[in-house]
Amino acid sequence: QCGAAAKSPNVHHRNLIMETVEELKLSADSIKNFLTEKGEISLIVTAEDVWGKSVLIAAASHFEHELGRAIERSASRQEIPEYFRSLIESKAISRQFYSYFDFDSSNTNKLFRTFGPTCKSKAESKIKDSKELRESQAAFLKVCSLRNQMVHGNYASFNIDLTTDEIYDLYRSGCKFVEFFEAIISEWH
Numbered sequence: 001q002c003g004a005a006a007k008s009p010n011v012h013h014r015n016l017i018m019e020t021v022e023e024l025k026l027s028a029d030s031i032k033n034f035l036t037e038k039g040e041i042s043l044i045v046t047a048e049d050v051w052g053k054s055v056l057i058a059a060a061s062h063f064e065h066e067l068g069r070a071i072e073r074s075a076s077r078q079e080i081p082e083y084f085r086s087l088i089e090s091k092a093i094s095r096q097f098y099s100y101f102d103f104d105s106s107n108t109n110k111l112f113r114t115f116g117p118t119c120k121s122k123a124e125s126k127i128k129d130s131k132e133l134r135e136s137q138a139a140f141l142k143v144c145s146l147r148n149q150m151v152h153g154n155y156a157s158f159n160i161d162l163t164t165d166e167i168y169d170l171y172r173s174g175c176k177f178v179e180f181f182e183a184i185i186s187e188w189h
Contacts, residue, residue, distance in 0.1 A: 059171035060147035068093040070182035103145040140174035
């Protein structure tokens with residue numbers, strides 16, 4: 001499950017968020033199944049567009065939340081004083097998520113570079129050596145990039161060339177990247 005790598009009191013909260021994304025997807029499926037049974041093909045197309053956007057926003061929001069919490073947990077485990085954790089929260093986490101990425105580069109080097117060259121090098125090497133991590137990174141970036149394009153473009157007319165199922169599959173794959181991120185920065189000293 002997304003964010004399950006860390007053992008903390010927040011595991012239950014993270015699972016609830018993940019379940020919320022899953023519940024949103026299941027609601028979309030139920031409505032689409034109902035409309036299919038009723039033969040409402042044009043409504044299915046409209047519902048797919050609305051639900052796809054909703055699942056995309058929920059997935060990207062979950063990623064943003066989990067990366068921020070991973071940074072907080074890492075700082076806490078490193079016994080960083082409260083006043084520095086406050087600085088980290090206000091200047092490194094709050095509303096900073098999309099500044100960590102260069103979506104044109106198709107990698108997360110900019111994110112890991114934030115934690116220093118050793119962290120970047122270690123993460124880059126592990127991703128290079130693992131097909132699963134490369135796919136997870138790509139899924140994570142695709143969800144975040146699409147969300148960014150959608151909310152900064154014309155949301156109402158934005159066309160996602162993916163089904164709700166495909167978006168949800170990207171989300172599930174991207175969760176593995178979030179877990180990897182936390183594992184890498186937890187080793188940070």
